[in-house]
Amino acid sequence: MNTLKVITSFCFAIIFSASTSAQEKIQILVLGTSHYNEEKDSLEYKEVIDKLTDFNPDMVMGEFVSPQEYVSLEPDSYRRKVNDSTFYYYQHLNAAVKPNKKKMEKAAARLVAFPNLHRSRIDLAVQLLNSYDLGNAKYQIYVLEKLKKVHFNKEEAAAYKTMLGGTEKLVQHNLYQNTSEYNAIIFPLMYRLNISGIYPADCQVYDTKWTQAWRIVAYCMHFINRIAEMDDTSEEAKIVKKIRDEKNRIYSESDSLGLYGYRYLNSSFNAEESDLVNFYGGEKLFDFSKNYPEKEVREMIKYWQLRNEGMAANILKQAREKKVKRVLVAAGSAHQKWIVDILEEQPDVVVIGYNDL
Structure with a gap:
């Protein structure tokens, strides 16, 4: 009987170990x-x-390149030819903005907890554009355009127009695309699940x-x-x-x-x-x-x-x-x-x- 208990315990340990190992894997x-x-x-x-x-x-x-990789790409590469003019436009429009990675991460996390801080979101979108972080800039712009813009006060609406150029400029620079998989699926999902950002x-x-x-x-x-x-x-x-x-x-x-x-x-x-x-x-x-x-x-x-x-x-x-x-x-x-x-x-x-x- 004792032998049976030992064998049973041993088998259970193996099963438990295998189960734990499977759970530790990244899905x-x-x-x-x-x-x-x-x-x-x-x-x-x-x-x-x-x-x-x-x-x-x-x-x-998402299918975005990291800011570090982006600036290292050859000027005639596809990504640079598509996006350089957008980054150039917004970086010159907001030349005084100096992005800080840690502060941007904290701001993104804070917006999950307090999603109606519209001015903070506008500022974050600009900082992300100034740091070549296209994926996260597009996410914040999606939230602003799709969900928050209708609730702007006069000062927020003015800042949005001054710093991001408004809807027309965002569409012109491919920063807001209704037909993209991000606007149609990925960004709504992220907002629903309170996910603060997207990785390249x-x-x-x-x-x-x-x-x-x-x-x-x-x-x-x-x-x-x-x-x-x-x-x-x-x-x-x-x-x-x-x-x-x-x-x-x-x-x-x-x-x-x-x-x-x-x-x-x-x-x-x-x-x-x-x-x-x-x-x-x-x-x-x-x-x-x-x-x-x-x-x-x-x-x-x-x-x-x-x-x-x-x-x-x-x-x-x-x-x-x-x-x-x-x-x-x-x-x-x-x-x-x-x-x-x-x-x-x-x-x-x-x-x-x-x-x-």
């Missing part, structure tokens, strides 16, 4: 998003927000090399498509048909399973389609035709893989440093499977699928 949900979210689908976005609320993340990350997950250090590789393939495919139009018996026509057939197969199979919207964006079918489109056929065309630019496509894939490895590294570093339990990462759906495949190799991570919620 990470990578939400594949659309960068264009129409108002007509608002009911679906509400469903997505409700599901993510149940997941209850204690850290949210993107990696753009390979952007110029990626762009060069993409341009070469795009140039090749332009002529492949032209030749295919002129001669439907050519190797080029076979390439174009193969890509079209693969797309139709993906759509047919996913439709038969009723996968639409964000359920589709977070499925293996979307991962297939994204690779097919982004890489002009990609691996499905390797060894298919001697006229397919396989070598050049492989170069594209190399830099795409490096970017996603960089994103996964950013996610893991910040999650481990903050010692959080549940992380939500919002990334364009073309990144979703690439990042997940990397994260699943980590022994301290459990990947949660959106379609499993």
